[in-house]
Amino acid sequence: MSEAVLQVIDLANPAAPLTLPGNSTALQAAAGYLLVGTDQWQDGAEQARLHLIELAQADGAPLLRKSFFLTGAVVDKFKIGIVKGAVVATTLDWSQGHQETWVETFPVTGTDTAPLARMELVGARGEQLHATRYDGERLYVVTFRNTDLLFVVDLVDPAAPFLAGTLGIPGWSSYIEPLGERLLAVGMESGRVTVSLFDVAAPSLLSRLPLRTAGSWSEANTDEKAVEHFPDAGIILVLFQNYTTEGELKAVAAIRVGWDTLTAEALIQHAFNPRRGAVMSDYFVSISGQELLVLDCIRNTTGQPEVQVTLAWTTDRVIPLGDYLIQVEDGGGNDWAGPPMRMDVNSAEGGGKHSVLRVSSAADPDELLANWTSGRAAWSA
Amino acid sequence: MNSFTPYSDGSSLVLLGRFNSQARPSAASLFLMRVSTGVPTLVTEVPLTGAVTDSRLIGNRLYVLSNDYLQRDGT
Numbered sequence A: 001m002s003e004a005v006l007q008v009i010d011l012a013n014p015a016a017p018l019t020l021p022g023n024s025t026a027l028q029a030a031a032g033y034l035l036v037g038t039d040q041w042q043d044g045a046e047q048a049r050l051h052l053i054e055l056a057q058a059d060g061a062p063l064l065r066k067s068f069f070l071t072g073a074v075v076d077k078f079k080i081g082i083v084k085g086a087v088v089a090t091t092l093d094w095s096q097g098h099q100e101t102w103v104e105t106f107p108v109t110g111t112d113t114a115p116l117a118r119m120e121l122v123g124a125r126g127e128q129l130h131a132t133r134y135d136g137e138r139l140y141v142v143t144f145r146n147t148d149l150l151f152v153v154d155l156v157d158p159a160a161p162f163l164a165g166t167l168g169i170p171g172w173s174s175y176i177e178p179l180g181e182r183l184l185a186v187g188m189e190s191g192r193v194t195v196s197l198f199d200v201a202a203p204s205l206l207s208r209l210p211l212r213t214a215g216s217w218s219e220a221n222t223d224e225k226a227v228e229h230f231p232d233a234g235i236i237l238v239l240f241q242n243y244t245t246e247g248e249l250k251a252v253a254a255i256r257v258g259w260d261t262l263t264a265e266a267l268i269q270h271a272f273n274p275r276r277g278a279v280m281s282d283y284f285v286s287i288s289g290q291e292l293l294v295l296d297c298i299r300n301t302t303g304q305p306e307v308q309v310t311l312a313w314t315t316d317r318v319i320p321l322g323d324y325l326i327q328v329e330d331g332g333g334n335d336w337a338g339p340p341m342r343m344d345v346n347s348a349e350g351g352g353k354h355s356v357l358r359v360s361s362a363a364d365p366d367e368l369l370a371n372w373t374s375g376r377a378a379w380s381a
Numbered sequence B: 001m002n003s004f005t006p007y008s009d010g011s012s013l014v015l016l017g018r019f020n021s022q023a024r025p026s027a028a029s030l031f032l033m034r035v036s037t038g039v040p041t042l043v044t045e046v047p048l049t050g051a052v053t054d055s056r057l058i059g060n061r062l063y064v065l066s067n068d069y070l071q072r073d074g075t
Helices: none
Strands: A002-010 A018-021 A023-030 A033-042 A045-054 A063-069 A080-083 A086-093 A100-107 A117-120 A128-135 A138-144 A148-154 A162-169 A172-179 A182-189 A192-199 A204-210 A227-230 A235-244 A247-257 A262-269 A274-280 A283-288 A291-296 A307-310 A317-321 A324-329 A356-361 A368-373 A376-379 B002-004 B012-018 B028-036 B039-047 B051-058 B061-069
Touching: A002 A033, A018 A033, A018 A045, A018 A063, A023 A080, A023 B051, A023 B061, A033 A080, A045 A086, A086 A128, A086 A138, A100 A138, A128 A182, A138 A172, A138 A182, A148 A172, A148 A182, A162 A204, A172 A227, A182 A204, A182 A235, A192 A235, A192 A247, A192 A262, A204 A262, A227 A274, A235 A274, A235 A283, A247 A274, A247 A283, A262 A283, A262 A291, B012 B051, B028 B061
Parallel strands: A002 A023, A128 A172
Antiparallel strands: A002 A018, A002 B061, A023 A033, A033 A045, A045 A063, A080 A086, A086 A100, A100 A117, A128 A138, A138 A148, A148 A162, A172 A182, A182 A192, A192 A204, A227 A235, A235 A247, A247 A262, A274 A283, A283 A291, A291 A307, A317 A324, A324 A356, A356 A368, A368 A376, B002 B012, B012 B028, B028 B039, B051 B061
């Protein structure tokens, strides 16, 4: 058994936490309120609830205003919001033995907890619920079974929502970002990461850009922080990996977002899976667990980063040498991850990975003085 | 680990992570770091209840949602 706990940390004066029955599923902030979704197993059935919490108190302490019973579960934060004075939830219900997607609305004010409206997206019956996004008086919902269905729900009157349009295309979208009359989406199509641009005024697919070949995958499919749109620069950065017979590509794709088209702008390749990217002035900046790369997005035509900062590295063995340490990265005898690393200068000929020797002072092992890859020295200081 | 910059001057950093000692092994904690001339120092740590699922920074207040698993007879 579990309970959801909402803790407020005013760093000078932490307030008492608020506890809610059940397991928390989502947290969203909107219009001066927090919305918390919970699931609780009760009387042999799963009961989903949405809690409306006011933040108007001077000390920031959360005040539970009311809780709504939902038809289905809230699976992530993009499924809940406040639109025109109504709490709106897009929920997934399995109770009938198949998946049903519901749009449910409730009043923000007063004490009434009865729904204003409950509308099933009938066309989504039996489909998996994927990305959703609220944009003003519109709600976008993506579901998938054989094709990606994009539903546009009009919430101009939250007591009477209606389906304004649908569009079916191959694949599914895991992240969507409204851009007025356009909708930017990242998802999967034919086993590869795909970025799509939709017209939502008359729902249609305008442009689609697959990221390499089948076998690619993006962290953006499960974490929206792995995709970032920079409207001032007109660029979306999508992190992805692509596993092919030629090897593994770990990269950040910089894609120019036009009014009707998507265009590949740059590919920033990492040695380790990239995690986050940003456009800063004229530069693409991206970071992995091992390195930070900076690419001049105006003047660079080679795709090679202007700046490469090593943040962390693997050391399999350490050889003390006077006041210095030789840190050896050679796989440590573990060959489960692929061909073993080789210490000779022509290691690539043997199909093995390059081994790396790094030199630091014994007093500060984190400060690199030099490193060698397959015998070639690259002095860093 | 999640991170936030609560103050606009860029001098502070809030990290949501796990406590790393035998007293509260792997328990959730908030770490407030101050950065001065490029050097981070730990200002304070706030122990959190349960396993963190999500959080929102609103103004200078951080709202942290977690699940606390309760041991009860028959559960």
